[in-house]
């Protein structure tokens with residue numbers, strides 16, 4: 001089942017690991033992982049303390065790699081997440097009737113390479129990247145990029161969700177790619193460009209970053225009811241500051257949110273305004289101004305702290 005070990009595949013695994021990429025064995029001449037699954041975990045060796053999947057067993061350790069690849073003719077899988085890679089996967093159509101959906105139709109697009117070229121054009125990006133590139137067995141292309149630090153990207157598939165477009169997939173956390181030197185169904189994966197991977201272009205990182213969910217958990221009516229029970233002058237202050245934030249123009253929104261948070265922070269510090277009421281009202285106003293929730297919460301926290309410390313700018 002595992003076939004005669006291949007020195008070429010061992011070399012391919014070691015070469016990937018030498019680039020700092022975490023590798024694990026795939027089934028000979030195929031794509032599925034060759035490691036046992038959770039259902040048939042023997043709870044021995046690396047799984048003694050509990051089953052480890054391929055993403056966590058993938059390694060750069062040459063000794064572990066030598067042991068695995070002298071045991072069988074395994075293809076080489078690269079776990080993208082632990083390797084800090086984002087791989088853009090440009091595929092040919094699955095069959096002759098596989099045509100692009102509306103968003104991409106009528107533009108001469110016949111495969112994932114065309115979709116990616118169109119996407120590059122839409123984003124004023126030069127469509128050719130001098131980055132580590134592998135030609136896949138079926139005539140697709142894998143463009144390897146280094147993942148932006150601090151940003152956890154996951155796999156995308158075609159047009160779905162955060163996906164880039166028709167026949168364009170990405171592999172990141174939770175995903176792997178078949179490495180150059182492997183063979184799937186008798187067709188080799190070849191290195192097309194052996195240069196180091198480039199950092200993921202900013203426009204791609206932006207497209208692939210999951211959008212912040214809308215501020216849904218905030219019940220605006222409930223916030224208003226709570227504010228309504230406050231003393232009149234506190235209520236007026238909350239309404240006034242909320243109004244300033246909600247109507248602030250782009251470019252001043254964040255600063256306005258900070259200043260208003262500091263103003264209300266003084267009332268919080270004085271004990272006349274519950275901090276949660278201030279934060280909720282400001283968050284509601286900030287989201288009306290079009291700011292993202294995470295950004296709002298950070299600015300509000302800083303502003304309230306500044307107000308409480310008594311050094312906030314007069315509002």
Ligand SMILES: [Zn+2]
Nearest residue numbers: 041047051052
């Ligand atoms: Zn296991």
